[in-house]
Amino acid sequence: MIENIDRRVPATLLTGALGSGKTTLLNRILKEQHGLKIGVIVNEFGELSIDHHLVMNTDEEVVELSNGCVCCSVRDDLLWAVTRMLLRPEKIDYLVVETTGLADPRPVAQTFLHEDLYDHVRLDSIITVVDAANFHENLLHSSTTLDQILAGDLILLNKIDLVEEKMRKEILEELEDINPAARVLESVSGEVDLRLLLDIDLHQNKIAAEPSADAPKGDFVSFDQLTASHLEREEISSISFAAEHPFDYEKLSEFLESLPRNIFRGKGILWIDSYEEQLIFHLVGDRSTATLGEPWGEKMRQSMLVLIGKGLDREALLAELDRCLDKGPRG
Numbered sequence: 001m002i003e004n005i006d007r008r009v010p011a012t013l014l015t016g017a018l019g020s021g022k023t024t025l026l027n028r029i030l031k032e033q034h035g036l037k038i039g040v041i042v043n044e045f046g047e048l049s050i051d052h053h054l055v056m057n058t059d060e061e062v063v064e065l066s067n068g069c070v071c072c073s074v075r076d077d078l079l080w081a082v083t084r085m086l087l088r089p090e091k092i093d094y095l096v097v098e099t100t101g102l103a104d105p106r107p108v109a110q111t112f113l114h115e116d117l118y119d120h121v122r123l124d125s126i127i128t129v130v131d132a133a134n135f136h137e138n139l140l141h142s143s144t145t146l147d148q149i150l151a152g153d154l155i156l157l158n159k160i161d162l163v164e165e166k167m168r169k170e171i172l173e174e175l176e177d178i179n180p181a182a183r184v185l186e187s188v189s190g191e192v193d194l195r196l197l198l199d200i201d202l203h204q205n206k207i208a209a210e211p212s213a214d215a216p217k218g219d220f221v222s223f224d225q226l227t228a229s230h231l232e233r234e235e236i237s238s239i240s241f242a243a244e245h246p247f248d249y250e251k252l253s254e255f256l257e258s259l260p261r262n263i264f265r266g267k268g269i270l271w272i273d274s275y276e277e278q279l280i281f282h283l284v285g286d287r288s289t290a291t292l293g294e295p296w297g298e299k300m301r302q303s304m305l306v307l308i309g310k311g312l313d314r315e316a317l318l319a320e321l322d323r324c325l326d327k328g329p330r331g
Contacts, residue, residue, distance in 0.1 A: 006122060008119070008120055008121055008122040009086070009092060009093070009094065009095055009120060009121045009122070010094055010095070010121075010122055010124035010198070010199050010201075011082075011094075011095040011096070011097060011112065011121050011122065011123050011124055012094070012095070012096050012097070012124050012125055012126075012127055012197070012198060013097050013099065013105050013108060013109055013123065013125070013126045013127065014026060014096060014097065014098040014099065014127050014129065015099050015101075015103065015105040015108075015126060015127070015128050015129070015148045015151065015152070016101060016128050016129030016130060016131070016148055016156075016158075017101045017129075017130070017131060017134070017138040017141075017142070017144075017145045017148065018100075018101030018102065018138075018141075018264065018265035018284070018308060019101065019131060019134070019264075019265050019282065019283075019284030019285070020101065020129040020130060020131040020134075020138070020158060020159075021129050021131065021156075021158040021159065021189065021190050022098050022099075022101070022129050023098065024158075024189055024190040025127075025129055025156070025158075025190035025192075026040065026042075026096060026098050027190075028189075028190045028191065028192075028194075029096060029194060029197070029198070032194050034194060034198070036093040036094045036198075037090065037091070037092050037093045037094070038092065038093065038094045038095070038096060039085040039088075039092040039094070039095045039096070040095075040096050040097075040098070041078065041081050041082070041085070041095070041096070041097045041098070042098050043078075043097075043098065043099050043100050043103065078097070078108065078111050079111060079114055079116065079117065082095065082097075082111075082117055082121060083116060083117070086120055086121070094198065094199070095121060101265070102142065102144055102236060102308075103144070104144050104147040104148065104151070105126050105128075105147075105148060105151045106147065106151050109123055109126060109151070109203075122203075123203045124198070124199060124200060124201060124202065124203060125153040125154055125197075125200055125201075125202040125203050126151050126152050126153045126154070126203065127152065127153070127154045127155075127156060127197060128148045128149055128151065128152030128154070128155045128156070128182075129156045129158050129190075130149065130155055130156065130157050130158060130171075130175070131158060131159055131284065132157055132158065132159045132160050132162060132163045132167070132168060132171055133159045133162035133163055133284075133285070133287070134284060134285040135171050135174075137264070137285055141236075141264055141310070142236060146178070149175065149178050149179055149182075150178060150179055152179060152182045153182060153183070153202040153203050154182060154183045154184075154185065154196075154197070154200070154202055155175055155179065155182045155183070155184045155185070156184075156185050156186075156187055156190070156192065156197075157171060157172065157175065157184060157185070157186045157187070158186075158187050158188070158189070158190060159188065159189075160186050160187065160188060161188045168186075172184065183202065235310045235311050236308065236309070236310055237308070237309070237310075237312050237314075238306055238307065238308045238312075239306070239307045239308075239312055239314050239317050239318065240304075240305070240306050241303070241304075241305045241306075241307075241317075241318060241321045242302060242303065242304050242305075243271075243302065243303045243321075243322075243325055244301075244302050245271075245325040245326060245327050246271045246272055246273040246275075246301070246303070246325070246326050247270055247271065247272050247273065247303060247324050247325060247326065248273055248324055248325065248326045249272050249273065249274075249275075251323065251324040252270070252272070252324045255320055255321065255324050256281075256283075256288060259283070259307075260309075261286075262309045262310045262311055262312065263283070263307050263308070263309035263312065264283075264284075264285055264308065264309050264310075265283060265284060265307070265308040265309070266281065266282065266283030266288070266305070266306065266307045266308070267281065267282055267283070267305075267306055268280075268281040268303065268304055268305030268306065269281075269293065269303070269304050270290075270303045270304075270305065271296070271301045271302055271303045273326045275292075276295055276296060277292040277293055277294065277295050277296065278292070278293035278294055278295075278296060279291070279292060279293065280292075280293040281305070283307075305321070
């Protein structure tokens with residue numbers, strides 16, 4: 001008896017709340033010696049494109065979708081991006097799609113029903129990365145966090161080193177209550193055996209329906225009407241700041257230390273006066289980190305910073321950031 005082998009390109013959909021560790025996990029996948037040629041699609045929320053700069057230097061193909069929340073507005077772009085991957089002269093073996101932390105992954109997953117993709121790509125699994133240190137805060141910030149957990153075929157409870165054992169067990173019990181069908185793994189900084197993540201054929205919503213040319217549009221109209229307004233309904237917005245002057249380190253530090261509590265995510269690549277390296281900034285909840293990145297070298301020096309939160313005073317925050325710049329003459 002000849003076994004039917006599915007030769008379609010497997011795809012993993014990475015989802016999870018803002019700052020949960022999706023990009024860290026993606027970098028972990030890319031640096032592993034697995035011999036796979038991986039195509040990567042990154043979607044981010046905000047006017048500035050930062051996330052793709054935070055993906056490690058790689059020979060893999062990276063396509064960026066920066067139109068905002070992928071569940072709301074860019075599924076046509078996603079269809080185009082996947083098709084572009086498939087048409088590359090050097091064929092890919094695997095596809096990873098990282099959504100913004102504000103996206104419900106379910107309509108994104110349904111994009112793979114489109115007739116142009118169905119015969120070529122299969123959704124292997126939806127992996128939901130959960131931030132143990134900010135688990136309850138993320139559930140409060142956005143109802144989408146719950147949707148992401150519900151959609152996960154595999155849930156990766158990340159940052160378990162930042163919580164007490166009692167809390168870790170409580171979160172595991174809550175995850176079991178929310179999505180009892182999901183497989184759950186635990187990790188620190190996304191460190192997990194990739195054999196447990198890739199090509200596991202775990203997607204619980206096995207495609208039974210026939211593929212449809214209208215899948216990215218007609219099949220989701222009612223769901224779009226719900227998802228397209230969820231950011232406005234929850235008062236979630238982003239502030240993007242770009243500058244071609246360096247930051248004064250002391251002024252910037254004072255600003256970051258006094259950020260209002262309604263800002264729950266920040267990320268940036270910053271030019272700091274007298275620093276020859278990029279400063280990589282991350283803010284997740286009340287925890288922030290700033291680490292030295294690559295030397296600027298011959299690259300154009302500039303700062304890009306995105307802050308995400310609820311009920312943000314855009315003009316006041318932009319004015320404060322502008323006051324942190326060193327606009328003196330450059331020697």
